Amino acid sequence: MSLTRYLLILPLLAVIAYMAIVALVYLSQRSLLYPGAGAAPLPEPATWGETVQIKTPDGELLHALYSQGDSDKPCVLLFFGNGDRVDNYAFLARALATRGIGLLAISYRGYPGSTGSPSERGLLTDGIAAFDWVSAQAGSGIVVLGRSLGTGVAVHTAANRPAVGVILVSPYLSVLSVAQTHYPFLPVAVLLRDRFRSDLNIAKVTQPKLFLHGRLDDSIPLSSGEALYRLALEPKRMVIYDGAGHNDIFNENMVGDVIRFVEALKATGP
Numbered sequence: 121m122s123l124t125r126y127l128l129i130l131p132l133l134a135v136i137a138y139m140a141i142v143a144l145v146y147l148s149q150r151s152l153l154y155p156g157a158g159a160a161p162l163p164e165p166a167t168w169g170e171t172v173q174i175k176t177p178d179g180e181l182l183h184a185l186y187s188q189g190d191s192d193k194p195c196v197l198l199f200f201g202n203g204d205r206v207d208n209y210a211f212l213a214r215a216l217a218t219r220g221i222g223l224l225a226i227s228y229r230g231y232p233g234s235t236g237s238p239s240e241r242g243l244l245t246d247g248i249a250a251f252d253w254v255s256a257q258a259g260s261g262i263v264v265l266g267r268s269l270g271t272g273v274a275v276h277t278a279a280n281r282p283a284v285g286v287i288l289v290s291p292y293l294s295v296l297s298v299a300q301t302h303y304p305f306l307p308v309a310v311l312l313r314d315r316f317r318s319d320l321n322i323a324k325v326t327q328p329k330l331f332l333h334g335r336l337d338d339s340i341p342l343s344s345g346e347a348l349y350r351l352a353l354e355p356k357r358m359v360i361y362d363g364a365g366h367n368d369i370f371n372e373n374m375v376g377d378v379i380r381f382v383e384a385l386k387a388t389g390p
Contacts, residue, residue, distance in 0.1 A: 264277050
């Protein structure tokens with residue numbers, strides 16, 4: 121092949137390779153966004169709490185773990201991160217239980233123990249179903265706690281249900297903005313199906329809010345959490361942990377901040 125022909129073909133090959141990458145990302149985006157879906161079965165018996173099942177309005181059945189607290193204390197409703205599992209939160213359930221605070225953690229649709237396949241619409245439906253279920257069980261208010269991807273579910277739930285408080289751990293403006301940060305070379309705004317626009321919903325969340333973020337977070341930049349915090353209405357508070365990243369943010373100090381926030385709330389019925 122002559123040099124001239126090679127130089128003419130090279131840009132075409134580059135375009136074909138780029139388009140192949142774009143197509144691959146588009147087709148595999150949900151497996152990238154929901155890596156915990158379809159993972160290994162949860163252990164039996166449960167590592168904490170009582171195993172319960174929650175039926176969603178669209179017919180899915182969600183696996184969940186529930187630790188009932190005192191009737192005069194709020195119950196925490198947990199929405200975990202995209203690669204997480206409900207059985208990873210025994211430490212939180214036990215810490216809350218020492219203060220008489222209950223915990224419900226759901227396994228999103230398509231995640232271990234639950235039916236269906238994950239999507240933004242599906243997870244937001246799961247969040248509402250979980251809130252309604254625990255409202256019928258708990259005798260006092262509900263504090264919605266979201267971690268990472270789950271902060272989008274938490275914001276949507278609190279915007280549509282009467283939670284008494286909201287805790288956002290490693291929150292983001294939107295999954296769209298995070299994806300644009302990590303993949304600046306891709307047309308993410310065109311490709312992305314599940315955007316989780318917390319930036320459009322946070323102003324609807326009028327309850328007291330606690331934002332928690334690690335300064336060293338390289339998955340969801342602190343700047344994204346701070347930007348969401350600025351959009352939020354009062355009352356609100358943000359705590360930044362200087363030595364924490366994304367996966368090591370849950371420690372004794374952080375759990376203590378969660379408990380103090382919950383106990384400071386006035387427990388009112390839903």
